[in-house]
Amino acid sequence: xxxxxxxxxxxxxxxxxxxxxxxxxxxxxxxxxxxxxxxxxxxxxxxxxxxxxxxxxxxxxxxxxxxxxxxxxxxxxxxxxxxxxxxxxxxxxxxxxxxxxxxxxxxxxxxxxxxxxxxxxxxxxxxxxxxxxxxxxxxxxxxxxxxxxxxxxxxxxxxxxxxxxxxxxxxxxxxxxxxxxxxxxxxxxxxxxxxxxxxxxxxxxxxxxxxxxxxxxxxxxxxxxxxxxxxxxxxxxxxxxxxxxxxxxxxxxxxxxxxxxxxxxxxxxxxxxxxxxxxxxxxxxxxxxxxxxxxxxxxxxxxxxxxxxxxxxxx
Amino acid sequence: xxxxxxxxxxxxxxxxxxxxxxxxxxxxxxxxxxxxxxxxxxxxxxxxxxxxxxxxxxxxxxxxxxxxxxxxxxxxxxxxxxxxxxxxxxxxxxxxxxxxxxxxxxxxxxxxxxxxxxxxxxxxxxxxxxxxxxxxxxxxxxxxxxxxxxxxxxxxxxxxxxxxxxxxxxxxxxxxxxxxxxxxxxxxxxxxxxxxxxxxxxxxxxxxxxxxxxxxxxxxxxxxxxxxxxxxxxxxxxxxxxxxxxxxxxxxxxxxxxxxxxxxxxxxxxxxxxxxxxxxxxxxxxxxxxxxxxxxxxxxxxxxxxxxxxxxxxx
Ligand SMILES: [Mg+2]
Ligand SMILES: [Mg+2]
Numbered sequence: 001x002x003x004x005x006x007x008x009x010x011x012x013x014x015x016x017x018x019x020x021x022x023x024x025x026x027x028x029x030x031x032x033x034x035x036x037x038x039x040x041x042x043x044x045x046x047x048x049x050x051x052x053x054x055x056x057x058x059x060x061x062x063x064x065x066x067x068x069x070x071x072x073x074x075x076x077x078x079x080x081x082x083x084x085x086x087x088x089x090x091x092x093x094x095x096x097x098x099x100x101x102x103x104x105x106x107x108x109x110x111x112x113x114x115x116x117x118x119x120x121x122x123x124x125x126x127x128x129x130x131x132x133x134x135x136x137x138x139x140x141x142x143x144x145x146x147x148x149x150x151x152x153x154x155x156x157x158x159x160x161x162x163x164x165x166x167x168x169x170x171x172x173x174x175x176x177x178x179x180x181x182x183x184x185x186x187x188x189x190x191x192x193x194x195x196x197x198x199x200x201x202x203x204x205x206x207x208x209x210x211x212x213x214x215x216x217x218x219x220x221x222x223x224x225x226x227x228x229x230x231x232x233x234x235x236x237x238x239x240x241x242x243x244x245x246x247x248x249x250x251x252x253x254x255x256x257x258x259x260x261x262x263x264x265x266x267x268x269x270x271x272x273x274x275x276x277x278x279x280x281x282x283x284x285x286x287x288x289x290x291x292x293x294x295x296x297x298x299x300x301x302x303x304x305x306x307x308x309x310x311x312x313x314x315x
Numbered sequence: 316x317x318x319x320x321x322x323x324x325x326x327x328x329x330x331x332x333x334x335x336x337x338x339x340x341x342x343x344x345x346x347x348x349x350x351x352x353x354x355x356x357x358x359x360x361x362x363x364x365x366x367x368x369x370x371x372x373x374x375x376x377x378x379x380x381x382x383x384x385x386x387x388x389x390x391x392x393x394x395x396x397x398x399x400x401x402x403x404x405x406x407x408x409x410x411x412x413x414x415x416x417x418x419x420x421x422x423x424x425x426x427x428x429x430x431x432x433x434x435x436x437x438x439x440x441x442x443x444x445x446x447x448x449x450x451x452x453x454x455x456x457x458x459x460x461x462x463x464x465x466x467x468x469x470x471x472x473x474x475x476x477x478x479x480x481x482x483x484x485x486x487x488x489x490x491x492x493x494x495x496x497x498x499x500x501x502x503x504x505x506x507x508x509x510x511x512x513x514x515x516x517x518x519x520x521x522x523x524x525x526x527x528x529x530x531x532x533x534x535x536x537x538x539x540x541x542x543x544x545x546x547x548x549x550x551x552x553x554x555x556x557x558x559x560x561x562x563x564x565x566x567x568x569x570x571x572x573x574x575x576x577x578x579x580x581x582x583x584x585x586x587x588x589x590x591x592x593x594x595x596x597x598x599x600x601x602x603x604x605x606x607x608x609x610x611x612x613x614x615x616x617x618x619x620x621x622x623x624x625x626x627x628x629x630x
Contacts, residue, residue, distance in 0.1 A: 010345070024339055031325075032329065048329060168477050
């Protein structure tokens with residue numbers, strides 16, 4: 001109509017040398033969709049859809065490398081060098097572990113557009129357990145949607161004034177968020193459940209339950225400045241923690257999980273024995289899965305030693 | 316093509332309950348274009364185009380009122396109450412004074428989408444002089460483009476780490492930027508000049524020259540996370556301060572400017588005399604313009620007193 005045309009003209013006159021570019025950049029990356037913040041040099045939100053079958057596969061993070069997203073203009077991109085020596089780990093928002101189905105999709109999660117500076121203990125601990133909890137939801141729900149991202153939350157000073165403080169790291173001054181959020185939707189037939197969580201970007205011990213960090217979805221939205229799932233009938237959705245209990249892996253279970261993965265990656269007897277010793281030293285409760293992999297690999301490596309590969313290959 | 320279609324499908328699957336909304340909202344508002352940040356509750360950038368003729372007119376800010384922008388969702392909008400009692404003034408990015416041509420356009424500059432928490436002395440002082448400087452550029456250039464906005468800049472702590480700290484005000488936690496920027500382009504025939512400036516959001520005295528705050532346009536862009544004027548041939552543009560000197564109004568000139576406006580707004584002899592007394596008390600150098608308005612209004616108001624309006628109106 002006339003007003004729209006007039007607006008276009010006015011806009012063209014005011015932005016005569018080109019519309020501002022950058023700001024927020026949307027990326028559709030194989031198995032996740034994200035919006036990147038060119039000022040903070042980290043994502044605003046990263047969205048995923050998980051199902052039991054989408055989590056299967058053999059892709060391996062050892063073949064992936066952190067690198068700048070080629071679709072983010074260099075002037076707005078974080079670099080690996082920004083993180084190096086900063087004391088902050090490169091924390092995935094869409095986890096590598098959700099992308100075993102495709103090495104390409106997994107590699108995409110290592111683009112720095114999906115990464116933010118995360119406390120290393122949080123990354124390997126509480127947040128890792130949250131990620132595993134989300135994957136495990138696919139055992140009881142057909143569809144799981146997870147949106148993850150950073151928040152910069154204020155604290156109240158002694159003078160009663162509220163202020164936000166965050167570190168920036170490296171040449172490109174990558175912002176270190178004070179908090180991280182996850183907004184979760186799970187669906188099975190007619191049952192729909194949602195749960196939103198905000199956790200501080202620091203170590204969180206095993207004494208804390210996930211429920212302690214639950215917040216209304218609207219709280220995350222207001223702080224992030226983004227409205228999620230606008231077509232979701234929120235009043236129809238049940239509370240994720242009431243339905244599932246929101247129980248994450250215990251320390252023993254996480255240790256078993258991590259050491260099982262490490263045992264599976266051992267490629268010789270010496271490494272296998274070293275990991276097995278570590279399991280005992282750390283007093284990880286030895287379960288059937290650990291025992292089975294250890295015994296199976298021990299036999300295989302022992303065979304390989306008495307019958308070396310180069311001998312076997314001879315005709 | 317195939318890849319684009321596959322991406323669309325993937326996106327629809329991942330964002331099954333609706334694409335995230337909000338984030339950054341673009342507004343085309345009569346005489347300025349802006350992008351609003353739903354997280355900070357202030358604009359990211361506000362763009363204008365000024366010409367000598369566009370600055371004429373009789374619109375008056377006394378008919379305008381600060382109010383929330385009706386096109387910003389309430390959950391992401393600042394409110395007047397956020398600013399009340401905060402100690403921060405409501406600072407225009409597109410100045411009201413650039414919109415005398417249309418009362419509607421002027422009213423639009425009072426939407427809080429064009430406003431940020433600004434130090435009151437900066438607002439009425441240095442920033443005001445920068446705004447007047449931009450208007451005055453239309454006397455020597457045919458076209459002037461001005462883009463204004465906030466920055467959140469880090470400082471280096473004693474430990475060598477860089478961090479950003481900013482206050483947030485009110486229920487809606489409106490962010491108080493540490494700095495403000497203006498990116499200016501001016502054009503006359505084939506001559507193109509540009510200048511970019513970053514000033515702290517605090518009082519800046521008359522001892523400081525505008526040149527002290529000049530920065531490369533790329534500096535503003537990198538910090539704001541926005542690329543401006545992508546079709547501008549930057550290498551073809553001259554330095555605004557080298558061409559014009561970047562001399563802003565002196566204190567005497569600004570006082571004269573402000574008091575001339577106040578004299579013109581006086582609507583009775585008592586108010587006129589009060590302002591005139593203040594001019595003398597503040598030792599504002601009295602120039603021809605001040606004298607002329609004072610004398611003209613004195614005569615008019617004196618006439619009105621001896622011949623009251625209600626008598627004149629009788630048949
Ligand atoms: Mg991680
Ligand atoms: Mg102002």
